[in-house]
Amino acid sequence: METQKQKKSFGQWIKTSITIRMLMVGILILVLLIPLSYIKSLIQERSFRQEEVVSDINQKWGNEVLLYGPILKVPYQTHKIHKTWDEKTKSYSEEDIITIHHAFIFPSTLEINGNIESEALKRGIYQSVVYTADMKITGSFTTPTFETKDIAKEDILWQKATVIINSTNLKGIKSNLQIQMGSDAYPLRSRYVENSYTNMLETKFLKENAVPTEHMINFNLDLMINGSEQLRFIPVGRETNVSMTSNWASPSFNGNFLPNSKTKEITENGFKANWKVLQINREFEQEFYGELPHINSSAFGVKLLIPVDEYQKSERATKYGYLVIALTFLVFFLIQTVSKIHIHPFQYLMIGLALTMFYTLLISISEHSSFLKAYGIAGIAVVLLISIYAKSILKNFKFMAMIGASLTALYSFIFVIIQLENYALIVGSIGLFLILGAIMMVSRKIDWGLD
Known part of the structure; x- marks a missing residue:
């Protein structure tokens, strides 16, 4: 009887431990680097294909x-x-x-x-x-x-x-x-x-x-x-x-x-x-x-x-994929910690895969339209998908709105950085500083004591 209570207590600790949850989120972020690397390879492949076609056009017209x-x-x-x-x-x-x-x-x-x-x-x-x-x-x-x-x-x-x-x-x-x-x-x-x-x-x-x-x-x-x-x-x-x-x-x-x-x-x-x-x-x-x-x-x-070189801009966007996934997971983690709502690692994985789908949508749509339209369509689709999914997980419209607003602000911030060339570093640095400051202000009220 005591053993069963110990097992139950251990299982409950695993489920509610902040340290374990942080560890699981970190592992999922590392796992999602795999599809992101494949997406980068896809962009390079399409870019090489573009160079081949352009070279063939130039050779027939005149180099x-x-x-x-x-x-x-x-x-x-x-x-x-x-x-x-x-x-x-x-x-x-x-x-x-x-x-x-x-x-x-x-x-x-x-x-x-x-x-x-x-x-x-x-x-x-x-x-x-x-x-x-x-x-x-x-x-x-x-x-x-x-x-x-x-x-x-x-x-x-x-x-x-x-x-x-x-x-x-x-x-x-x-x-x-x-x-x-x-x-x-x-x-x-x-x-x-x-x-x-x-x-x-x-x-x-x-x-x-x-x-x-x-x-x-x-x-x-x-x-x-x-x-x-x-x-x-x-x-x-x-x-x-x-x-x-x-x-x-x-x-x-x-x-x-x-x-x-x-x-x-x-x-x-x-x-x-x-x-x-x-x-x-x-x-x-x-x-x-x-x-x-x-x-x-x-x-x-x-x-x-x-x-406009659509592939170059798409490649620059994928460089921020790690940041998007990490910050989105961090927002869900903070909401989970504050609200005491349990989010299963599988649900984190689904959210991460939805975030990676943004880049495949961006590449495929930008090949047939402008980068601005492709970015807007892909961004809206992913934000709506994750927001609706967050509503089913968190059971709260306030949290759903928070997730939607965070993703919208993040994708808008990255779009601005992509468009800039001379000022990309300074704008990116200031933006990340403000994001870090906001996270620090929210997380200061969380009890990080040992479970």
Whole structure:
């Protein structure tokens, strides 16, 4: 009889012990980290799928564009005297071994005026920003200083000089390219270059009146090209000026040089930007001999952004999943402790699973709607579900309203943090401080003595 009373007393202690209840709640929070980790993996998987679709769209339309040129390519020859001993004549015979090299001369001035017509292409639930750029490229070449390399005038093969332009996207070119050099026009044709990060376009040999042997030669070129996401230039001119307009309202100016802040303009109808880069601002010279250098690290331009990345925001929301579950369980635990109402661990588990369902709803709905609508629908659905369930557990409308208000405030607080970027840390810190203060004020009236 005494043993049964002891068992009953022990079972009652297990049921009413605050320490045991806290331990059970802590274990359930750790268990719920498992579905949250799966949800994070789901978001990453959907995000990777989006990147694959966007990459496929861009490849078919035209990838990002990097322009490098125009550049004057001038062959020159070097001499090496090879001496051979002749046993018969008992003397040396000399042979002049000639090797052909190339000089790459950058323009003295380079002006690029471009208009970018952009649009968002969709495939299913995914979209990518693509554009058609209409550019007018003008400038001039001045006489290069071969004397600095001890190259004699007679060794310069001006009759075999050409003009080259490099681009990362030949597929997107939508016009027959020809560059006006002096009074003549020269078509540009693609040329394969091994181990090059860009594709080369080159003219035929220039006429005598199109090379800057004694005086400056002006050039101009019209280029229409399809591209995606970003358009960049390498400032090969001794003075490079780029002017760009577009109908895309979400640009990101990137690269080694930023546009002039006084002339930059971004509105809901598009943007305007101007760059001016001088030779002294660059890290490379105006003339190269032997090989064309890899100087794409000096590129600058604009990246056209999709205004909202739903997966990025969903991933940021899931980072607060642990906080939502812990604080919600804490509210239920405080209500249980104050009201002496028993809540079974299984009921805590159901509440936790309902909270994790918020994120699957958020991801699935945001793929077909805006993030704001998806967040609102998912939040309302979960708050109503848990509030109604809390009414059946706690048997009190006051506690039900308290749970509903707490969850609404928590989801609203997290939504505000997600929208903020520069102030997310300070707003989050202040919010958590206030939440902690409220919990401390409520919990100070609870008797935490040993059971």
